[in-house]
Amino acid sequence: MSTFEFLLQGLASAAQPINLLYALIGVTLGTAVGVLPGIGPALTVALLLPVTYRLDPTGSLIMFAGIYYGGMYGGSTTSILLNTPGESASIVTALEGNKMARAGRGGPALATSAIGSFVAGLIATLALAFIAPYIVKLALVFGPREYFALMVLAFVTVSSAFGDSTLRGLTSLFIGLAFSVVGIDQLTGQNRLSFGIPDLLDGIEVTTMAVAMFAIGETLFIAAQGNKGPETVEAVKGSVWMSAQDWARSWKAWLRGTAIGFPIGAMPAGGAEIGTFLSYATEKRLSKHPEEFGNGAIEGVAGPEAANNASAAGTLVPLLTLGLPTSATAAIMLAGFQQYGLQPGPLLFVTNPQLVWGLIASLLIANLMLLVLNLPLVGLWVKLLTIPKPWLYAGILLFATLGTIGANPSVFELGMLLTFGFLGYVMRVLGYPIAPVVVGLILGPLAEQQLRRALAISQGDVTTLVQSPIAAVLLILAALAFIIPLILRIRGRGEVLSQMAASED
Amino acid sequence: MKHFFLASILAGALALPAAAADYTIMAPAAPGGGWDQTARTMQTALQQEKIAGNVQVVNVPGAGGTIGIAQFASQQKGNPNALLVGGYVMVGAILTNKSPVTLKDVTPIARLTGEYEAIVVPASSDIKTIGDLVAKLKENPGAVSWGGGSAGGTDHILVGLLAKAAGVDPTKINYIAFSGGGEALAAILGSQVTAGVSSYGEFESQIKAGTLRLLAVSSDKKIEGADAPTLKESGFDVVVQNWRMVAAAPGLSDEQKKAVAADIEKLAQSKTWQEALKTKGWTDTYLAGSAFDEQLAKDISATDLVLKDIGLVK
Amino acid sequence: MSPDRNKTEQRRPDWAALAVAVVLAAIAAVIFIDVSRLKGTGGYSQVGPATVPDWIGFALIGLAIWTVIEAFRGDFPTRDKQEIGPVVWIVAGLVAQMLLLRVAGFSIATGILFGLTAAGFGKRKLWITIPLGIVVCLFIWLIFAGLLQLALPAGPLERLFW
Known part of the structure; x- marks a missing residue:
């Protein structure tokens, strides 16, 4: 079995001490930049890629893999501890993760996120190595109508982040959707709701919105409570490590998250966020403790984090098998590969096996290094929460604006940060949930574009949407996910559940 | 003696920035795209060849570069150390978005690289030649869906020009805009659309692997290694080149402009740059001075015309 | 938020909620006005650049009406005083x-x-x-x-x- 031999060979060369050192440097640098809110893995890799050019191919490939996984992971830490998602794929992590951190369970939240990322990265990288050619065939079957059906399913799952009021959840979602139509319409090039302001032509940046709504809105809200709020958060209640129960509740979520995230990451228009939404909704449906969701359920961290990392490996499937860069990060990796003389494309596995397997081995090593670096640091990270409020929140705003400035140094972008931060504050005061706004902003354009593409290809025939079996199945799933909770509620069982959730407050 | 001393300090102070200017290059696109890669390749080459001291790249993504150019023109006025990367896509985007800031508001320095477009179909398609495709288009323009990049971009313009050259109403083309090359390519490979349009380099490895069939290229002469006629040879008078350029800030003195142009010329001839072009598969189309200005003006008026034909500009 | 207090305030309109309803309606109005110039550019898909914004606008109007009803029924949670x-x-x-x-x-x-x-x-x-x-x-x-x-x-x- 030559596949296996190549992989072992790659692992052997990647495991040399000097290469391990490169992996460690890469992971550290990647985490350091990726941790900045608003700076996702794409910009992290773009910034740091030149650092790797100075090394030999093996060393630079390994350091590059480290930067990539480090950048992916960096966003989760701030999501959990500071309620400030580093990038759009870790927004869902903030929902439960920050609640856990507030309750003194930041340690287990960070640990389940780190271990979940590792497990997902490991499985997904192995899947990349062995079943990539099959996965990619499935991914290519997805055309506009199938994506539209997937988005409909994702929309239904948003309701799981609505909180206790359907009206306010829906309102938040539609505010997000209203913001999502700002900018140039992809399909016709026409301006919508940009009022002649050039900075609005490209629409509202998801990361700016997320950082503003979560970090700045939250800071304003806490400040406005004056001295009424809790003095300082108790950083550690119980153990800083995961308890046996935490493990028991996490491992299935990791596996399910991986199973959801990997194929969606492999789809050319899937996107890492969609996987995290679907994983969160799945965990909430399947959990034996649904009442804990919204108050810090560990499954709600474990699943989406695994999905996030699995989809990062999934992105490599179309890149390595077809040469398709399906995300900004992948496009930068493509540029990086060219530097090493790799020409990604359908023949890559045949013409350049050594480098491909070297890369896959590097990803495995980098993944392990990430765990080695981060687990011991969990204890240190949670100490962040014990910083007195004035310094903690001054620091949060410093880093939140640093990320935005670094990604796009424009005064207008800072103005948006302030505006949305204030909006986030007002919405918190009035009891509106924040996450649906950001979700609407992400899903809105995707759903609209795919719908219109599908209809353009069929020349306006609406039945095209259900004529493909995959699309039909996805739409039926969405309908079931929508109807079943309604029936349950009518039969009175939902009533009991929401009562229980309400009494937790 | 004293004067001489002062003069030499002054001369030294003036000569110093000229010897190794610092540059900030704006890539008016997200990391990963062609402009970003151009900017970052320039960064590496300028630093390695010691043409410039410290070089930074700033990304201002969006709207085909019109957001970036608007910011660049207003904030960098008179700054000889600011550069902007742009290209043909920007020409179309400025027109479709009715951008108040145009290429006239910056100082175009030189064209650096170029790529030609290719028209492909999935290997399983029953369309064998560009003639077959055009025949289908004439029969029912709506039934031929074209997958490509953003609306009003190079790919869209090529389809519009081809339709016009074939005698089909350009407003009737069924162009499906995708975000990003990868997404369009996936839709073509998956036979979701009838035909695909993008730069040749983007399709090259698929064509060689036999998953896509190349029908025609948009160059003047045949592309080396590409087994397909040009559109011109097939009887459609269409040549489209997706070029990339570099511009300096508005309001520079002639001397400042000359200094920047000299640095860019050094860059274009440097070994690092030439090697980078080879590894990335970019064609060197370096063109500067008045020849470039003329070419630019010609491209802008031709693009305006075709966008009006497609119906994107009114 | 004790249920007793909600009862005593029941018929009183919640002014903040009414303000939210007004804002929602205003956003809808802005959407309708802005996209009205884009009608009829849908091409082959029938669903043009103005269609989806219109749907969102109608939904916002619906939500505004719903919010008004809830505001009069006093279904909004009580708010802490803000500094x-x-x-x-x-x-x-x-x-x-x-x-x-x-x-x-x-x-x-x-x-x-x-x-x-x-x-x-x-x-x-x-x-x-x-x-x-x-x-x-x-x-x-x-x-x-x-x-x-x-x-x-x-x-x-x-x-x-x-």
């Missing part, structure tokens, strides 16, 4: 950073944000907090802009070091 002072401090910090970033560079602008935010949380000794913030920011600037090549605007202070 305005700290909010003003922090917003002032963000505004200052926004205006000063180009002129004064990253460290000074962000240092002021740092100081004013700390003031919002009760540390009012600005002559200590702002210089402290500037030093911290300069250190961060040196790491991220200097070593890691992140594009953060430089001002007079940063130019001393680079």
Whole structure:
């Protein structure tokens, strides 16, 4: 079995001490930049890629893999501890993760996120190595109508982040959707709701919105409570490590998250966020403790984090098998590969096996290094929460604006940060949930574009949407996910559940 | 003696920035795209060849570069150390978005690289030649869906020009805009659309692997290694080149402009740059001075015309 | 939010909720007006650039009506009293950073944000907090802009070091 031999060979060369050192440097640098809110893995890799050019191919490939996984992971830490998602794929992590951190369970939240990322990265990288050619065939079957059906399913799952009021959840979602139509319409090039302001032509940046709504809105809200709020958060209640129960509740979520995230990451228009939404909704449906969701359920961290990392490996499937860069990060990796003389494309596995397997081995090593670096640091990270409020929140705003400035140094972008931060504050005061706004902003354009593409290809025939079996199945799933909770509620069982959730407050 | 001393300090102070200017290059696109890669390749080459001291790249993504150019023109006025990367896509985007800031508001320095477009179909398609495709288009323009990049971009313009050259109403083309090359390519490979349009380099490895069939290229002469006629040879008078350029800030003195142009010329001839072009598969189309200005003006008026034909500009 | 209090306030309109309804309706109106010029550019798909915004607009109107009904039924949770002072401090910090970033560079602008935010949380000794913030920011600037090549605007202070 030559596949296996190549992989072992790659692992052997990647495991040399000097290469391990490169992996460690890469992971550290990647985490350091990726941790900045608003700076996702794409910009992290773009910034740091030149650092790797100075090394030999093996060393630079390994350091590059480290930067990539480090950048992916960096966003989760701030999501959990500071309620400030580093990038759009870790927004869902903030929902439960920050609640856990507030309750003194930041340690287990960070640990389940780190271990979940590792497990997902490991499985997904192995899947990349062995079943990539099959996965990619499935991914290519997805055309506009199938994506539209997937988005409909994702929309239904948003309701799981609505909180206790359907009206306010829906309102938040539609505010997000209203913001999502700002900018140039992809399909016709026409301006919508940009009022002649050039900075609005490209629409509202998801990361700016997320950082503003979560970090700045939250800071304003806490400040406005004056001295009424809790003095300082108790950083550690119980153990800083995961308890046996935490493990028991996490491992299935990791596996399910991986199973959801990997194929969606492999789809050319899937996107890492969609996987995290679907994983969160799945965990909430399947959990034996649904009442804990919204108050810090560990499954709600474990699943989406695994999905996030699995989809990062999934992105490599179309890149390595077809040469398709399906995300900004992948496009930068493509540029990086060219530097090493790799020409990604359908023949890559045949013409350049050594480098491909070297890369896959590097990803495995980098993944392990990430765990080695981060687990011991969990204890240190949670100490962040014990910083007195004035310094903690001054620091949060410093880093939140640093990320935005670094990604796009424009005064207008800072103005948006302030505006949305204030909006986030007002919405918190009035009891509106924040996450649906950001979700609407992400899903809105995707759903609209795919719908219109599908209809353009069929020349306006609406039945095209259900004529493909995959699309039909996805739409039926969405309908079931929508109807079943309604029936349950009518039969009175939902009533009991929401009562229980309400009494937790 | 004293004067001489002062003069030499002054001369030294003036000569110093000229010897190794610092540059900030704006890539008016997200990391990963062609402009970003151009900017970052320039960064590496300028630093390695010691043409410039410290070089930074700033990304201002969006709207085909019109957001970036608007910011660049207003904030960098008179700054000889600011550069902007742009290209043909920007020409179309400025027109479709009715951008108040145009290429006239910056100082175009030189064209650096170029790529030609290719028209492909999935290997399983029953369309064998560009003639077959055009025949289908004439029969029912709506039934031929074209997958490509953003609306009003190079790919869209090529389809519009081809339709016009074939005698089909350009407003009737069924162009499906995708975000990003990868997404369009996936839709073509998956036979979701009838035909695909993008730069040749983007399709090259698929064509060689036999998953896509190349029908025609948009160059003047045949592309080396590409087994397909040009559109011109097939009887459609269409040549489209997706070029990339570099511009300096508005309001520079002639001397400042000359200094920047000299640095860019050094860059274009440097070994690092030439090697980078080879590894990335970019064609060197370096063109500067008045020849470039003329070419630019010609491209802008031709693009305006075709966008009006497609119906994107009114 | 005890159920008893909700009962006593039942027939009284919740003014904040009514304001939300007005804002929602206003957003819908802006959408309708802006996209009305895009009608009839749908091409082959029938669903043009104006269609989806219109759907969103109608949904917002529906939600506005629903909000009005709930406002009169008193279904909104009661709100804690908000202290305005700290909010003003922090917003002032963000505004200052926004205006000063180009002129004064990253460290000074962000240092002021740092100081004013700390003031919002009760540390009012600005002559200590702002210089402290500037030093911290300069250190961060040196790491991220200097070593890691992140594009953060430089001002007079940063130019001393680079």
